Amino acid sequence: xxxxxxxxxxxxxxxxxxxxxxxxxxxxxxxxxxxxxxxxxxxxxxxxxxxxxxxxxxxxxxxxxxxxxxxxxxxxxxxxxxxxxxxxxxxxxxxxxxxxxxxxxxxxxxxxxxxxxxxxxxxxxxxxxxxxxxxxxxxxxxxxxxxxxxxxxxxxxxxxxxxxxxxxxxxxxxxxxxxxxxxxxxxxxxxxxxxxxxxxxxxxxxxxxxxxxxxxxxxxxxxxxxxxxxxxxxxxxxxxxxxxxxxxxxxxxxxxxxxxxxxxxxxxxxxxxxxxxxxxxxxxxxxxxxxxxxxxxxxxxxxxxxxxxxxxxxxxxxxxxxxxxxxxxxxxxxxxxxxxxxxxxxxxxxxxxxxxxxxxxxxxx
Amino acid sequence: xxxxxxxxxxxxxxxxxxxxxxxxxxxxxxxxxxxxxxxxxxxxxxxxxxxxxxxxxxxxxxxxxxxxxxxxxxxxxxxxxxxxxxxxxxxxxxxxxxxxxxxxxxxxxxxxxxxxxxxxxxxxxxxxxxxxxxxxxxxxxxxxxxxxxxxxxxxxxxxxxxxxxxxxxxxxxxxxxxxxxxxxxxxxxxxxxxxxxxxxxxxxxxxxxxxxxxxxxxxxxxxxxxxxxxxxxxxxxxxxxxxxxxxxxxxxxxxxxxxxxxxxxxxxxxxxxxxxxxxxxxxxxxxxxxxxxxxxxxxxxxxxxxxxxxxxxxxxxxxxxxxxxxxxxxxxxxxxxxxxxxxxxxxxxxxxxxxxxxxxxxxxx
Numbered sequence: 185x186x187x188x189x190x191x192x193x194x195x196x197x198x199x200x201x202x203x204x205x206x207x208x209x210x211x212x213x214x215x216x217x218x219x220x221x222x223x224x225x226x227x228x229x230x231x232x233x234x235x236x237x238x239x240x241x242x243x244x245x246x247x248x249x250x251x252x253x254x255x256x257x258x259x260x261x262x263x264x265x266x267x268x269x270x271x272x273x274x275x276x277x278x279x280x281x282x283x284x285x286x287x288x289x290x291x292x293x294x295x296x297x298x299x300x301x302x303x304x305x306x307x308x309x310x311x312x313x314x315x316x317x318x319x320x321x322x323x324x325x326x327x328x329x330x331x332x333x334x335x336x337x338x339x340x341x342x343x344x345x346x347x348x349x350x351x352x353x354x355x356x357x358x359x360x361x362x363x364x365x366x367x368x369x370x371x372x373x374x375x376x377x378x379x380x381x382x383x384x385x386x387x388x389x390x391x392x393x394x395x396x397x398x399x400x401x402x403x404x405x406x407x408x409x410x411x412x413x414x415x416x417x418x419x420x421x422x423x424x425x426x427x428x429x430x431x432x433x434x435x436x437x438x439x440x441x442x443x444x445x446x447x448x449x450x451x452x453x454x455x456x457x458x459x460x461x462x463x464x465x466x467x468x469x470x471x472x473x474x475x476x477x478x479x480x481x482x483x484x485x486x487x488x489x490x491x492x493x494x495x496x497x498x499x500x501x502x503x504x505x506x507x508x509x510x511x512x513x514x515x516x517x518x519x520x521x522x523x524x525x526x527x528x529x530x531x532x533x534x535x536x537x538x539x540x541x542x543x544x545x546x547x548x549x
Numbered sequence: 550x551x552x553x554x555x556x557x558x559x560x561x562x563x564x565x566x567x568x569x570x571x572x573x574x575x576x577x578x579x580x581x582x583x584x585x586x587x588x589x590x591x592x593x594x595x596x597x598x599x600x601x602x603x604x605x606x607x608x609x610x611x612x613x614x615x616x617x618x619x620x621x622x623x624x625x626x627x628x629x630x631x632x633x634x635x636x637x638x639x640x641x642x643x644x645x646x647x648x649x650x651x652x653x654x655x656x657x658x659x660x661x662x663x664x665x666x667x668x669x670x671x672x673x674x675x676x677x678x679x680x681x682x683x684x685x686x687x688x689x690x691x692x693x694x695x696x697x698x699x700x701x702x703x704x705x706x707x708x709x710x711x712x713x714x715x716x717x718x719x720x721x722x723x724x725x726x727x728x729x730x731x732x733x734x735x736x737x738x739x740x741x742x743x744x745x746x747x748x749x750x751x752x753x754x755x756x757x758x759x760x761x762x763x764x765x766x767x768x769x770x771x772x773x774x775x776x777x778x779x780x781x782x783x784x785x786x787x788x789x790x791x792x793x794x795x796x797x798x799x800x801x802x803x804x805x806x807x808x809x810x811x812x813x814x815x816x817x818x819x820x821x822x823x824x825x826x827x828x829x830x831x832x833x834x835x836x837x838x839x840x841x842x843x844x845x846x847x848x849x850x851x852x853x854x855x856x857x858x859x860x861x862x863x864x865x866x867x868x869x870x871x872x873x874x875x876x877x878x879x880x881x882x883x884x885x886x887x888x889x890x891x892x893x894x895x896x897x898x899x900x901x902x903x904x905x906x907x908x909x910x911x912x913x914x
Contacts, residue, residue: 456896459838463903467832473824531821538828 188270196275199264200518204282205303207505211324214501215492216440218372218412220322222330222429224338225314225357225366227348233358234292234311242295246310249345253299253308258340262302268293277514284319288312306333313358314366316345325436327369327429334367335425354421361418365425370416371436372401376489377446379411380461387442391415394435410481410508415439447489462490469537470545474530480511480537498544510536553635561640564629565883569647570668572870576689579866580857581805583737583777585687587695587794589703590679590722590731592713598723599657599676607660611675614710618664618673623705627667633658642879649684653677671698678723679731681710690801692734692794699732700790719786726783730790735781736801737766741854742811744776745826752807756780759800775846775873780804812854827855834902835910839895845876845902863909875901 211217227233231245246267253259268276268290276290279298289296289312300307309317318341320333348356355366362368378384388398401412415436417428450458465486468475475483487504490496509515516532517524524532576582592598596610611632618624633641633655641655644663654661654677665672674682683706685698713721720731727733743749753763766777780801782793815823830851833840840848852869855861874880881897882889889897 456838456892460899463836463838464833467834467836468829469832470836471828471832473821473828527821534825 189272192266192270192275195264196266196271196278199266199300199302200278202302202304204506204509205305205323207509208323208502210502211322211326213440214324215488216374216443217325217436218323218374218505220325220327220330220369220371222320222327222334222367222369224318224334225355225362225368226316226318226338226341226345227356227358228315229346229348231315234295234313234315235358237295237311239294242311245315246295246297249308249310249316250297250299252341252344256340256344258337259299259301259306259308263307264300264302266298266300268296268298274514274517278518281512281514282509285309286312286317306337308337314362316341325371325433325440327371327433327436331367331369331425331429362420364419364421365423365428367420367425367428368416369429369432370414371432373413373415373436373439373443374411374485374488375413375439375443376411376485377443377450380458381446381450383442383446384413387439388413391435391439394431395419396432396435409478410485412481412485447492451493458489458493459495462486462493462495466490466496466541470541471538472534473538474527475534475537476526476530477511477513477533480533481508484508484511498541498548503540503544507537507540554637557631557635557640560629561631561636561643564631564665564667565643567667567669569871569874570670570688572874573688573867575867576687576691578805579689580853581739581808582690582801583688583739583870585690585692585695585734585736587685587692587699587732587734589683589699590720590727590733591681591683591703591706591710592721592723593680594711594713596680599660599678599680600723602660602676604659607676610680611660611662614673614675614681615662615664617709618706621705621709623702624664624666624671624673628672629665629667631663631665633661633663639879639882643883646877646879647874650674651677651682671702673702679727681706690736690798690805692736692798692801696732696734696790696794727785729784729786730788730793732785732790732793733781734794734797735779736797738778738780738801738804738808739776739850739853740778740804740808741776741850742808742815745823746811746815748807748811749778752804753778756800756804759796760784761797761800774843775850777846777850812857816858823854823858824860827851827858827860831855831861831906835906836903837899838903839892840899840902841891841895842876842878842898845898846873849873849876863906863913868905868909872902872905 228245228248232241234242237245250265276293279285280287280290282304284300284304284307285298286309289309295311297310298307305322306320308319318334318337320330322329350356354364357363357366375384378387391398395418397416397418399414400409401414417432465483469480469483469487484504484507487499488501491499491501491504511533513529516529516536520532593610593613597606599607602610615630641658644650645652645655647669649665649669649672650663651674654674660676662675663672670687671685673684683699683702685695687694715721719729722728722731740749743752756763760783762781762783764779765774766779782797830848834845834848834852849869849872852864853866856864856866856869876898878894881894881901885897
């Protein structure tokens, strides 16, 4: 490893050693709503969109935006900056697993960058689909808080960056579906009650007719992974940001009530089935020697219900959230220091889960 | 409950509270051979076979045999006697689950009886398929020991009972397949190594070509239940008891070596798969809230391998053997005192397993 790579590596490790505040489950409704997120798509007037820009242009755009952000001081002192083409494939994957960068950003790393604050609550991606994507996160159901954070950054950056803006249409973006506010607000929800009681399909259908999008947390087709769902606004045109946020908040509040009712019903009518689901999931995580990602995700998801039902004195939601990230392939590979194949990952993942839960058991004994 | 029923109930409970010596896993090779069993079929000369006898005749046969056994004193003082028609359906099931009576005996309880010694190592069934069936058990691979025990009882009874015997054919029995020695010798084996490595089918086929019978422990079609197999002699004619026992012993000794090799191979080449199989089984037994019989049986079977591999400080083979009996439906029903449906049994079974393993964990902590 040469000097420069070593520096990058140290920087990545230092960054990863810090606490992720949105995983700490300290927001309202955090037993069901894991986190709220708002992202704003912005572009620089007169420059080609990243997809149409050559490498020189992409580099120019990146350095202009980086300079502007640095001068603005909007993001505070405690920020880290990562140029995607400086990172190894594994390091890029780590950032992806922490939901700090998108598949698009790491798919085209040349000229792409991430600037992020230490607690990972806000950051920007440069040269993703748009020149600039501002992101803000808050634990639990706190769309308004995430929105205010993103909006504050946006207003601040606007003084240093000439945004592409049309008085009639609003912010101009690479993809027409983002034109207008350029805003996508989303909440990650844990809905095992609805899933176990067979009501999740009708709930999703209902939400879609309200013009909202429902996806699994790992994108399309992963709807049942860990009973985790991401709900977001579809349209960005014809409504103010406030209206979009309010509507989303109201739908999600209702969904949370619906999920709580399902859990109560399950507990009343299928108590042993529910206990069994949670208990066996714990047994699997505590005693496996090989476990794949999806299976671990589903079992951790069941543990969240168990924590909610006060079945475990040794566990809390923050620990489960933390494990949800740490069982991901790149994170496991980073901690083990080796390149691992599928089986090796399964063994490492099982070891991490077994040891963590064992430690928690002995601490609360 | 009237007085007589209450007496029977007390007698059954007292009997069940005693230790079952063949479950204590104190015989040679008991990590693989669970127990050895010999049974002898005998009939009284001049009386119709039970299937052809009317109730009066069946009662007469029973009381004649009971009297003869009592006078002979061959079974010692510490015996219990149960008339099948005095027992409830549940009590008969209990004896069946402990392998003291056969499905045939409890299928036609009128005039049928069981006389058994307190440690359950030897006993007789009266009016099963034949008038008298002498049974003897020994833990591990000890066919010779079981045979000597049964033979001793047989010789002793012969002085008091006029056996139906033909100098040419040997002992006459209801079913022609038992004519001759009237002996069936069998060993219950635990073969998870062969099963997991996909070698069990060819092993069974090999054994069958040697003229031996292989069955699951719960009869035909239960071959994979708990990786438990019962191997016995097929023919009773043309060979002495000693020859049959010696041949069976030799085949089973080879099978035990084969099983040990499979386990060693699995441990060498598929260590994590084997650990995973055992670990997950433990997790399932330790943390389920509903578990059905077959699933529990298979998981307990895996635990036996774990004990053999020294994975658990808190477990031993005798405990696992004991649980193998106690998870059976009638045993669960007896301890709970209620009549239980399928779900109720699953809940009780899970509770028994969870609590037992938890207790063992805390005792060895």
